[in-house]
Amino acid sequence: MSVALSRRLIHVVALLVFLVPGSFALAEVVNVYSARHYDVDQMLYDAFTEETGIEVQVLEGSSDQLVERIRREGMASPADVLVTVDAGRLWRAEDAGILQPVDSEFLNDRIPAYLRHPEGLWFGLSQRVRVIYYSPERFDPSLVSSYEDLTRPELEGRICIRSSNNIYNQSLMASIIEAHGAEAAEEWARGVVANMARSPEGGDTDQIRAVAAGECDVAVGNQYYYLRLVNSEDPADRAVAQQVSLIIPNQEGRGVHVNVGGAGVVAGAPNRENAVRFLEFLASDQAQELFANETYEFPVVDGVEKHPTLEALGEMKFDELGMDVLGRTNPEAVRVFDRAGWR
Template identity: 40%
Template sequence: MKQRIKKRFLIVVSSILFITIYFIFQLIRGESLEDEQPIVNVFTARHYQIDNEIFKEFTNRTGIQVKEVKGTAEELIERMKQEGKDSSADLFIAVDGGVLNFAKQSGVLQPITSDTLLRNVPKGWRDKDNNWVGIATRSRVIVYAKERVNPNELTTYEDLTNSQWKGKVLVRSSSSLYNKSLLASFIELSGEKEAEKWAEGIVRNLSRNPEGGDKAQAMAIATGVGDVAIMNTYYIGQMSASSDSEEREIVSKLGVLFPNQETTGAHMNISGIGLARHSPNKENAIKLAEFLTSREGQTMLTQGSYEFPVNIEAEMPEILRTWGDFKQQSINIEILGDFHKKATEIFERVGWE
């Protein structure tokens, strides 16, 4: 009897031991397989759903897993600097030419050596040393109420400072990177004095203190708070395709005007990518950069974000095509960041909150 009990006990113990060892083996094997899976680490300051969809498509095509680390551009750049050679960053993604140039100046990027990438992205949308390239562009334009505004009376950014628009202008706060770069472009084109004169005129004509994002300005036009607003083009595109019927209704009542077509052109800015200086997965990072700027990747991006693609072969949404070609500011977008400090000082002096 004792022998049988002992035998059964040994069988139970052996079974438990076998199962335990089996699961430990499977766990180790799974971790090993995960470690062996090719990856690319993306440090991104963009927070658009379409980016995640593009990353998933890239993974489906290549088997390379995209791991994101999100934060502000400044936070990510500082982290890359502090971690140095131990940084896990492979690609850096951010909005604004000045920010991308700041990353370059901070020493956290390296040149991207890819003929495919350079064919995908025109020279005007990449760093002269190829430390970063654009993946999308947007224009900061004038949006107006079709029922209340004659667009023939409003053709330039400067027109917004005329007395006829007093109490009718809407815009987001001076802390907005979009507004800093817009004013920075005026400093580059016309000098600090003229840029300050323009900012002062905008403050004088505001219908309310700056508040909310660009969509909030469109909604304020719809409710009669103001008649004209300064906005980025892609917000209009996104609202036109929104699942929210109210947003679609609002956009149907708005006109889009690309300013200064007879003078300096409409202001442009970009979203862009840079190859991290100490990229541990450089080959995978370049593959992702190539896909992001390819015809397929660019078509996905513009159809999802309503930004303008940098690759001219991409298929744009209908609303972007209806806007047609337009004259753009002829400035080097790299220098925008050089004037952000001056722009901030001007905003403070003129009382642009």
């Protein structure tokens, strides 16, 4: 048998061991089910393996698909770690009963309490903030200093924003419910709907492009989508970014809305110790710098060097509402959107 063929067979056997529920666990491996799809993720996996000798095997999919798969696989699941984005999705995994508590002194010391589950079911590992974009040529930024200002009559027919099905918007709504109550949050949602320039469509980058194209004057999106355009190798992307400015909202009040990319150890993890080591590595300075410099996400650890364009956003006040609260409020946020007619 040739060396090349032998290597292929080893690879196939390893893959089958990972993908087939109930199969035995490989030594020195951590099996990651990931709903993150960023280039930096492979860099993180490689760095972890180099530091620990533990191989990272990854199965990618949407968050809902992976949660359901782990739920179906039960205690026979090969999954050790679930990685996903947004507090609402972390809550869905928690609610499905597929995560187990982790008591790590390292994680508890490194990650602020509001960014992790109070019982250690999951940990926020990168932060993103939801900002307001505007056209500096067509819009007076003094009109808006908060999310609440998006209902002002001067903004009628001028706002682009994603649909209510979007988990990022659902978490923003959850934060508004927690700040003002469901009734006031519904009134806010109706005001934003009345000010929309078009029916909700597309992703966060599409909202920024719409402002640049003159389809609307104001939009809402996470900061890293804008920074991707700023740092793109494509001149057309950079040209879009040059036509848009941003507002960091609610700096005089509760702070800008924060969400996380995070992870938890799966309830039946066959490689639990390796899974915990993997989470601890993601909270290390090395990993946190990769988040901040490759995906333009805010680190969860203080003092980590950030990409210059992320640093250029300046100091800002974060809303330190617990991510677990955002998650628990997600079902109410969906109901509020539905009542307000936000599609």
